[in-house]
Amino acid sequence: MTGAEASEPTMTLPERPRAAGRQDWTAWPRYDEAGSGYRGYWYPVTWSSHITKDPKSYTVCGEKLAIIRDDGKAYALHDRCPHRGVPLSEGDQQFPGTVSCPYHGWTFRLTDGKLAAVITDGPDSKICGKLSVQTYPVQERLGMVWVYIPIGSEPATSIDDQLPLELVENEGIVGGRIQRRGGNWRFACENGFDEGHAKYLHRTSLWRLFKPMPTWNITSIVPDGRWIYRVQDEVYWEADFPGVGKWTNKRWWKKKPDEGKISQIGNTGAGLKVNPVIAAQNFPGFASLSMPGVLRIAYPTFIHYEFYVPVDEDNHQYVGLMVNFVTGVKKLGFYAKYLGAIRWLFHGQFSGQDEWMVRVTDAPPEKLYRPDVSLTAWRNLAEREYAEKIAAAVAYAPDPPVRAAREHRKPVARNPVAPASEATAPGVEAGATPATGTTE
Structure with missing residues (x-):
C-alpha cells in the first residue's frame, strides 16, 4: 500500500457483556498461573x-x-x-x-x-x-519413585513431612493405579474434593451398586494443620424439588442407610466398624485435601488417596492408592480382593467417570453454587501455602558471588617500526602483500 492509498474500513464488534455471576480465577492469581503445577x-x-x-x-x-x-x-x-x-x-x-x-x-x-x-x-x-x-x-x-521439583536452588523438603502422617507411622498394604490422563491437574484435584459430584455422577457406578448415597448435604470446610476437611453438617437422603418431583439415591436393592446418624468416616452412611488405625486419626471429616494436590478419603476399613501429578497444561498423571492398615496374613486377603475386584471397580469404572469429567471440563469462566465452598476453600489454601513456600525459597537463595575487581592490563611496550627498507622482504615491493602480491 502506498502513502496515497487509504486503508479499508474495519468493523469493530461490541464487547460481549459479562453474564451475571460469571467468574474467573483472578482472585487466586498463583493458582491461576499453576497450569503446570506447583514447584517445591x-x-x-x-x-x-x-x-x-x-x-x-x-x-x-x-x-x-x-x-x-x-x-x-x-x-x-x-x-x-x-x-x-x-x-x-x-x-x-x-x-x-x-x-x-x-x-x-x-x-x-x-x-x-x-x-x-x-x-x-x-x-x-x-x-x-x-x-x-x-x-x-x-x-x-x-x-513408588518420588521426585522433588525445586522452585530454585533450595534444598528438598522432607518427603515424610509431605506424606499423610498415618502412612508414615503405620504399616499397611497398598493397591493402586498410575495412569496418564487428559485434562489439567487442577480440574482433577477439584473434582476429587468436590462436594456434589459423587452423589450424582457416580450413581451409576458398579462400585456404588449396593451402597446408598445422600441426595444432598450441608457441608462446612474445617482446616486442620496442612489439610482442609469436608464436614457433613446435614445429610438428606431424598428431597422434593418444587415443580419437578422427588429424587433419591435409594433403591430397594441397596443397603438401607441409618438416617439418624451422620458419619464422618465414609459417605454411604454410618454403621460399619472402623479400623482402629483409621479411628485413631480422629479426622474431622471423611474427605480431606492438602498441597500440592493430595486427596484423602477415609472409609471404615481403608483409606483412598489420590495424587494429581501435573504433566503440562493439558495432561496430568493420576495416582490412586487404596491402603488397608492390616498386617500378617490379612494382607493376602486384601490383595486378593483388590486384584480380583476392587482395582477394576474402584480404580477402573468408578474412577473412569472422574476421568471423563476432568477431560471435558472447561473453566473458567464458571458459575459456582453453594457446595462449591469445597473448591474455593482449596484455592484459598493453595494460594496461601504457595505464597509462603515461594517466600521461603527466595529467602534461601544465596546472594550471587561477588567477583573480584578486574585488574587493568598494563600496556606492553611495542618494538619501534623499522624503516621500510629493513622491513621489506627481498623481491617484494613496499606496500605489497607477500601472499598474493596485490596492493591495498
Whole structure:
C-alpha cells in the first residue's frame, strides 16, 4: 500500500457483556498461573519396579526427567543432553554410576550431573567437568519413585513431612493405579474434593451398586494443620424439588442407610466398624485435601488417596492408592480382593467417570453454587501455602558471588617500526602483500 492509498474500513464488534455471576480465577492469581503445577514439592512418578538401568522419560510440572536405577538406587536428571538436545532417556549406561547420550557418547554422573566423559572426544576431552545437567532429589516410598521439583536452588523438603502422617507411622498394604490422563491437574484435584459430584455422577457406578448415597448435604470446610476437611453438617437422603418431583439415591436393592446418624468416616452412611488405625486419626471429616494436590478419603476399613501429578497444561498423571492398615496374613486377603475386584471397580469404572469429567471440563469462566465452598476453600489454601513456600525459597537463595575487581592490563611496550627498507622482504615491493602480491 502506498502513502496515497487509504486503508479499508474495519468493523469493530461490541464487547460481549459479562453474564451475571460469571467468574474467573483472578482472585487466586498463583493458582491461576499453576497450569503446570506447583514447584517445591515431591511428586510420585511411577512404580519403583518400573525403574531399571535403562533410563525412562517422564514429565512433571513441565520438567522433562530421565530416571534410571544404578546399584539399587534411583536417580533423576534433566532429560536433555546439552550438546545437541537429545533426550538422555534415549541413551543407556556405558559405565557404572553414569548415563550416556546415544548421539555422541556424552556421559554424565548420576549423583551430580557432571560431564564425566565424552566417548567420541577421547580420554583427554577438555570439556569434561565444565558442563553438567540438572539433577533432582529422589526418594522411594509406598512402592513408588518420588521426585522433588525445586522452585530454585533450595534444598528438598522432607518427603515424610509431605506424606499423610498415618502412612508414615503405620504399616499397611497398598493397591493402586498410575495412569496418564487428559485434562489439567487442577480440574482433577477439584473434582476429587468436590462436594456434589459423587452423589450424582457416580450413581451409576458398579462400585456404588449396593451402597446408598445422600441426595444432598450441608457441608462446612474445617482446616486442620496442612489439610482442609469436608464436614457433613446435614445429610438428606431424598428431597422434593418444587415443580419437578422427588429424587433419591435409594433403591430397594441397596443397603438401607441409618438416617439418624451422620458419619464422618465414609459417605454411604454410618454403621460399619472402623479400623482402629483409621479411628485413631480422629479426622474431622471423611474427605480431606492438602498441597500440592493430595486427596484423602477415609472409609471404615481403608483409606483412598489420590495424587494429581501435573504433566503440562493439558495432561496430568493420576495416582490412586487404596491402603488397608492390616498386617500378617490379612494382607493376602486384601490383595486378593483388590486384584480380583476392587482395582477394576474402584480404580477402573468408578474412577473412569472422574476421568471423563476432568477431560471435558472447561473453566473458567464458571458459575459456582453453594457446595462449591469445597473448591474455593482449596484455592484459598493453595494460594496461601504457595505464597509462603515461594517466600521461603527466595529467602534461601544465596546472594550471587561477588567477583573480584578486574585488574587493568598494563600496556606492553611495542618494538619501534623499522624503516621500510629493513622491513621489506627481498623481491617484494613496499606496500605489497607477500601472499598474493596485490596492493591495498
